[in-house]
């Protein structure tokens with residue numbers, strides 16, 4: 001049985017909401033797609049602002065040069081200003097998912113509210129307005145990047161208001177009203193299906209890319225990160241953070257004792273199981289999303305522990321050592337040795353490189369092996 005990896009995100013999709021069921025995964029997804037989403041949204045906002053004002057021409061064509069036509073022109077200009085305001089908010093807060101979603105909802109609600117007023121004053125061009133409402137539904141569901149559930153609420157809500165307005169005005173025969181209502185239902189249904197398919201497909205693609213990355217960065221036997229992951233600069237980045245913010249940093253090299261003997265005595269498959277059990281312990285006793293557990297060699301693992309000083313790393317290594325050596329119910333008794341190198345908080349001089357830091361931990365691991373194994377040795381890492 002391979003160990004449960006607490007670092008693996010839950011990527012189940014809730015198809016009703018067309019979002020990841022896990023809020024952390026959803027937030028990771030939305031943050032990753034935010035730049036692209038904002039690019040689309042800004043284009044849609046400008047498009048909506050321009051078209052809203054341009055369509056004032058139809059008001060004047062229908063109503064003539066009247067006060068109502070000018071009032072509608074004023075309202076259309078308000079929508080255009082709201083669109084430009086939302087555009088400016090996105091430019092000012094390019095990293096805020098909340099601003100992006102609020103911008104989409106604000107423009108859509110403002111535009112649809114004004115559209116209802118426009119329709120109210122022009123019952124004579126009702127068929128055209130019904131067609132416009134259907135087109136606006138496409139914008140709501142498809143063109144404006146938004147949360148799926150908000151798009152559905154705005155699409156359905158505006159259609160109900162539109163149908164109620166037609167019923168109140170009473171200019172339509174019952175059969176025409178029914179046809180229009182059915183058209184609106186169809187517009188919403190098609191928009192709903194298209195938007196849901198799009199939202200789910202986007203997340204499936206995201207999930208597939210994460211899983212590929214997972215396969216590339218993880219060791220299949222233990223579920224830990226592999227050396228390729230370390231080589232992407234993880235430790236250098238942590239050292240840089242330590243240099244900049246003065247936070248402590250520790251690395252722990254762990255190596256199973258006499259592992260060759262276990263393989264020789266119980267067979268390779270049993271050896272694999274011991275490795276997987278040890279990795280499971282490392283993953284479960286380290287901090288999710290903060291620490292990294294890397295399979296560094298065959299039976300050797302590296303823990304990278306940001307914000308952890310020497311005493312903290314020693315306490316953790318001792319906890320892992322004792323838990324592994326005294327594992328209740330383990331069919332094969334095994335132990336491990338640990339070598340720690342720590343950079344203290346506000347260290348005046350840092351190790352020259354990540355290799356130097358790992359080298360210092362390796363020297364401690366060697367000391368633990370020489371000292372009799374099943375023990376923890378530690379040092380402060382110098383330059």
Ligand SMILES: Nc1nc2c(ncn2[C@@H]2O[C@H](COP(=O)(O)OP(=O)(O)OP(=O)(O)O)[C@@H](O)[C@H]2O)c(=O)[nH]1
Nearest residue numbers: 255256257258259260261263268271272298299369
């Ligand atoms: N079952 C199994 N064995 C592995 C794996 N990777 C490496 N090994 C074995 O791990 C053993 C490591 O042996 P050594 O380097 O001599 O170290 P050791 O026996 O643990 O001795 P000390 O480290 O000195 O305590 C070798 O026999 C490798 O074949 C693996 O994925 N699965």
